[in-house]
Amino acid sequence: MPPSMPCPSIRIPVELLTQSSFSQFGTVIENPAHSPLPPSQRGPPLEAVSANQGSALKILDVTHPSNLYSLAPSKKPAKAVMNMFVCAPRDLRPHEPSDSMPSSWGDLDFDEDDYGNLDRELFDVQILERHPFTTQTFIPMGLSGNERHTQYLVIVAPTLPASASRRNTGRPPPYPTPEVKKPKSIKDIFARARPSPFTNEAAPPPSQFxxxxPSARPKGPGLPDLKNLRAFVATGNQAVTYGAGTWHAPMAVVGSRPIDFVVSQFANGVGIEDxxxxxxxADPDAEEGVVVMVDTEPSGKVQIKAGPGAVKSHL
Structure with a gap:
C-alpha cells in the first residue's frame, strides 16, 4: 500500500491542454497547425527545418527529456525505456450538487441548472504518482484528433515544500528524495569564493540544472499541492511529457474505447526511485475528496470549463 495523505473536498474544472497552460508541469507535443488555439494565442513558433528531400517538415525540440538518476540514493544508472499502456475508459459517477469549490479557480459556479443537454459526471482522483528522476512522455496511438467519443484527462499538481508537507501531514513526505550534498573540502569551499582563487571567473558557475x-528540473521531496491541482483534456493530436518529479494521476481515459499509449522515460529498476x-x-468531515468535473456533449466530447476556450463558466 502506498502512503496516504488527507485531502479536503475540492472540485476541479477541466481546462484545454495547451503549452502555455501546462508549462509548469511539462510540455505538450503537437503539430502547431493542429493547435486548438487561434494563432494569436499559440506563443512563439517552434523552430522547423525541411527534411526528407523536401517532403517533410522537421519540428525541432518538441519536448525536453531529462535523466536525473545521478541524484538517486542508489546511484544505480538508468536506461531509456519505452513501454505501452493500454488504458481503458474510467468509470465516472453521476454528478451530485456539492459545496466543494474548484480550488485555484476561485468563485466559479458549476452547480447551476443552465447546462442544457450536457452529461455531467465526476471523476474521483484517488491516487497521485511521480517519477522523481525522469521525465515521462505519453504518446497516444490510433486516436484521431477529431475523435469526439474518446479523449484523455491529464491531471497534475505542483509540489509543496518539504517543510509544508511535514506540517500538513505530521510525517515526512513519502520516499523523500535526498538533497544534493554540499561540497565540504577546503578546495571546494574556497572555489565558491568570487573571484575564485582557482579560475578567473567573477561569478559562480551555473547550476547543472x-x-x-524549468519543468524538467528537480521538484524536491514534497507532497502534492492539492489546492492547486489542475485537470486538462487532451485529444489524439496531443502527446504530453510530465516533467521530472511532477505529481500526476495515472492516465485517465474518458469515452467509449481504450487508448494505446507508447510511454518513454528513463528507469533504473529501483522501485521507489522509478x-x-x-x-x-478524504478528511473524515469532508463531503468528498478531490474530484474532476467531466461535462460532455451527447457526442461524448468533454467540455472546457476553465481557462482559454471555457464555456458556460461564470466568474
Missing amino acids: SRLH CQEVELL
Missing part, C-alpha cells in the same frame, strides 16, 4: 527546461505514489484520503 540551469540548462534544463515511481512514488501517494493515496488521497
Whole structure:
C-alpha cells in the first residue's frame, strides 16, 4: 500500500491542454497547425527545418527529456525505456450538487441548472504518482484528433515544500528524495569564493540544472499541492511529457474505447526511485475528496470549463 495523505473536498474544472497552460508541469507535443488555439494565442513558433528531400517538415525540440538518476540514493544508472499502456475508459459517477469549490479557480459556479443537454459526471482522483528522476512522455496511438467519443484527462499538481508537507501531514513526505550534498573540502569551499582563487571567473558557475527546461528540473521531496491541482483534456493530436518529479494521476481515459499509449522515460529498476505514489484520503468531515468535473456533449466530447476556450463558466 502506498502512503496516504488527507485531502479536503475540492472540485476541479477541466481546462484545454495547451503549452502555455501546462508549462509548469511539462510540455505538450503537437503539430502547431493542429493547435486548438487561434494563432494569436499559440506563443512563439517552434523552430522547423525541411527534411526528407523536401517532403517533410522537421519540428525541432518538441519536448525536453531529462535523466536525473545521478541524484538517486542508489546511484544505480538508468536506461531509456519505452513501454505501452493500454488504458481503458474510467468509470465516472453521476454528478451530485456539492459545496466543494474548484480550488485555484476561485468563485466559479458549476452547480447551476443552465447546462442544457450536457452529461455531467465526476471523476474521483484517488491516487497521485511521480517519477522523481525522469521525465515521462505519453504518446497516444490510433486516436484521431477529431475523435469526439474518446479523449484523455491529464491531471497534475505542483509540489509543496518539504517543510509544508511535514506540517500538513505530521510525517515526512513519502520516499523523500535526498538533497544534493554540499561540497565540504577546503578546495571546494574556497572555489565558491568570487573571484575564485582557482579560475578567473567573477561569478559562480551555473547550476547543472540551469540548462534544463524549468519543468524538467528537480521538484524536491514534497507532497502534492492539492489546492492547486489542475485537470486538462487532451485529444489524439496531443502527446504530453510530465516533467521530472511532477505529481500526476495515472492516465485517465474518458469515452467509449481504450487508448494505446507508447510511454518513454528513463528507469533504473529501483522501485521507489522509478515511481512514488501517494493515496488521497478524504478528511473524515469532508463531503468528498478531490474530484474532476467531466461535462460532455451527447457526442461524448468533454467540455472546457476553465481557462482559454471555457464555456458556460461564470466568474
